[in-house]
Amino acid sequence: MFLPAVLFLSAAHILSRLLYLDDFPNLYPFDRDLHERVLDEEMCQRQLYHMMFQDAGILTQFVDAGARTPKGILNGNLRDMGNYHQCLSIRQNALDMTFEGKYCLINVPLNQEFDIPSLEWPIFDTNTLKIDGYLELLEQNELKYSQLRNALSIGTNILDSTSRLGNDTTTIFRNLELKLAICIPKVCTTHEAINSIINVTSYGFVYEDDMCRLPNDKHWVAGDYVAIVLFSIIGFLILVSTSYDLYHLFYLKRSSDQMHLLRLFSAYTNMAYLLRSSSKPGTLECLDGIRAIAIIWVILGHTFAVIPSVVANFFDMAEWVQKVQNIWVTGADLTVDTFFMLSGLLVVYISYVKFTPKSLLMNLHKFYLGRLLRMFPILAIVILFEASLYNRISDGGFWYIAAGNVHTCRAFWWTTLLHIQNFVNPHQPCIIVTWYLAIDAQLHLISPLVLFWLLRGSKRSSWSALIIGLTISLLVATLYIFLVDTNDNYAHYYVNILTRSPPFFVGMIIGYILRMYRNKKVKISRVIAAFFTLVCIGMTYLMLYLNYLNGQPDWGSQTTSNLINAFTRAIWAASVGWIIFVCVNGYGGPINWFLCLEIWKIPARVSYGMYLVHFSMMFAYYSSAFQNIYFTVPSTLFQFVGFLSLTIILAILVTALIEFPIAMLLKPLLDIKPPQQKPLIKDSREISDEQNNIPPLASRGGKVNEVFEPDENENSEKNVDKSK
Structure with a gap:
């Protein structure tokens, strides 16, 4: 096992260094050939001359749809997106020419020195112009450039001072740039259009082309x-x-x-x-509440994580995030470990129903396929949609953000379906939040090494396997965190199986304990149970606080930070695991009542679908924004409620119309005759996947909670990661 693992990791590392999105130009979401075909230097000069000297009305349309100086530069707003739809709707005929708009973004570094002199405009005979206010328009343009010069001058002054961001302000601003939208004739390049007004390059003004958009430039693939x-x-x-x-x-x-x-x-x-409301006796009902709350928390965290890509007051949001009272949002990434714990719990709890040690070895292929194929339908549908029609559901000045997701899915769909994207392309994943599914599949790949010993029935061998598995996972995670010194925290820590495995093994221990006491009356003093429950709740708050502290700049030593990264996730998982244990065994009290409420059942059943669709929906919404969005907590929470509602609706549709029927079609391929013991599942047609919190159509009388695990539910995050 060790040699194949080393070879796989080595190959994945090499691929991650060789594969880039630029290697797949034909998969770009916008038609680059169209942008090249429309360029015509001679026609460009004619149209620019006509606008400048003969028809200020057309010029006004282009100028009006272009960018202004960003408002709120000192508060982190470095973008002005112009008016995307107005620009692309320009279509005017004059003489033998057709003027059509092209929307372009340029990047203007703040760290530059140039001197724009007073603009000297030629003297025109206003009688030859079609608009008497043309000279006023020129004065407005001169004022516009003056404002731009002043804004950049302000930025230069900031470089020499300190502000609320601390001592690193100079470094921060030297790496910043303005992103400005300009509207130009489609036959022109940005260089031709800008230099027709003022020869900016002769004054040392530096800018870079970012991208351009044309009407109907989303080509069919x-x-x-x-x-x-x-x-x-x-x-x-x-x-x-x-x-x-x-x-x-x-x-x-x-x-x-x-x-x-x-x-x-x-x-x-x-x-x-x-949408049934009934629950079956013997189910682990508290898991519904935990799973539903976790996925809702994930969506909440991702709502706040995605908005910075279009936020107007970035510094205000940065300050808000750094406040300790807001860990109810910033701590959402720990929710992922709740799902890893549930994954380990259920793989043990359900394997006792389906396998003996011998049948596990003989049906190992079905064990793996059972997990992968039941994840496959919704995942494949979402990937296909993201790589194709997703690009056409909306548009806007920010659509390049959503289009980036389209590009990555067209290039790297296969790494997501094979669950290797966290190794091969961690920074360019198809559907950002699927990193969780990759790690979960990889953990299932190694889980039989522990499951075999659990199924043998010996407590000594079972506990030895569980403790060894948890110890190795903690030891490997700790050594990796201490030995790997990298600034790439996302690829080397956040989406790495080595650092994410401890909660899974904690979950396996919880699942084994629940299985041991399934038909037994657990006797614990209610005072002791309540005490340890309060301790575990306190530990979850402590882990949130330590996670918050660890994210603060210049907090603590590197050793302290490494220890927090190594152990907080396992402690979080153990704390949630204890709450599950007391709830299942009748000591949960009001906590168990709350987790077993009917309101959680539907979100829990469709949580896998919710996890897969929510992040792409957020990107589509924010990428369709007309201008930057001003961040406030109430407005963001309002958006979260909308995202959550639509996510649940979409998840219900994909679960009922795709997941259920395909699961039934695959069932004959994955059926395993259960061992001769008291079944956890009454109906032989029950489809119960240890990770599936989505109950299949044929599950009519089972006792095992229907769980299909989503994650982060990142996303994320994205990440929600992000990208979560």
Whole structure:
């Protein structure tokens, strides 16, 4: 096992150094060839001359749709996005020319010195102009450049002073640049258009082209046609299956159970089953509350994590994030470890139903396929949509952000489906939050090394395997964190299996304990149970606080920081695990009542779908913004409520219409005859995946909680990571 692992990690490391998005220019979400084809230097000069000297009305349209000096530079607003839709809607005919708008972004470094002299405009005969106010427009342009010069001068002064950001202000501003939108004729380059007004390069003014957009520049690719055909087929199956189901139920007045295949895609039956309110006796009901709260917390954290890409008052938000009272948002990344813990818990708890040591070894392929194939349908559908039609659902000046996701999915869809993106392309993932699924799949890959000993039935061998597994995971994580000195915290720590594995092994211990006491009455003093529950709740708050402190600049020593990174996630998982234990065994009190509320059942059942769709939806929303968004906590919470509501709706649809029927189709391939022992699952048709908090259509009488694990639920984060 060790040699293949070393070879795999080495190959993945080499690939991560060789693969870049620039290696896939044909997969770019915008038609680069179109942008090259429309350029015409001679026509550009004619149109610029006509606008400048013969038709100020057309010039006004281009100037009005372009950028102004960013408002709030001192508060972190370094962008002015102009008016994207107004620019691209320009279409004017004059003489034998057609003037059409092209929207471009340029980057202007703050760290530059130049001297813009007073602009000397030629004297025009106003009688030849179509607009008498043309000279006033020139004066406005001169004022505009003066304002730009003053703004950059202000930026230069800031470099020589200190501010609320501390002593690193100079370094910060020297790396900053203004992002400005300009609207120019589509036949021109930015250099031709800008220099027609003022020869900025002769004055030492430096800028870089970022990107340009044209009307209808989203070209069709093969993935678009594949998506249309596949989604049409799925829609047709849903229509036929639902019609067949409703015909039998409401017209013939009899059940259609005898024709299971024809009703697999029935929206009526699948939705009714998914939205049921009943719960089965013997289920771990408290997991519903934990899972639902965790995914909601993930979405909340990602809402605050994504908005900086379009925020107008960045420094205000940065100050808000650094306040300790806001760890209810900044600590959301620890929620990921809740799902890793649940993953380990359920793989142990359910494996006792399905396997003996011998059957585990003989059906190892089904053990792996059972996890991967049940994750596959929604993941594949979301990836296909992101790589194709997602690029067409909206547009705007910020759409390059969402288009970046489209590009990465077109280039690296395969690493996401193979669950290796955290090794091969950690900084360019297809669907940012799927890093969690990759690590979870990798942890399932090694879990039989522990499961085999647990299934043998010996307490000594079981506890030895669990303790050794947890010890090795903690030791490897600690050594890795102490020995690997890197500034790339995301790739080497946040999405790394070595640092993320301890909560999974903690969960395996919790799952084993729950399985041991499943049919036994656990006797604990209620005072002791309440005391340790309060201690564990306090530990979760402490872990949040330590995680907050560890994110502060210049806090503590590197050794302290490394210890926090190494152990906080395992302690968090153990604390949540204790709460699960007392709730399952009747000592949870009001906590158990709260976690078992009916309100959590639907979000828990569709949490996997929620996890996969929420981040892309956020990117689409913010990428469609007209201008920068001013950050306030109430407005962001309002957006969060909207994201959460729409996420639940979309997750219900993909779960009921895609996950359920495909899970039933795959069931015959993955069926494993359970060992002769008291079953945890009553119905032989029950589809219960140790990671699936999505109950399949055939799960009618099972006792195991239906859980399909989402993560971070990053996202994230993104990251929610981010990218989460």
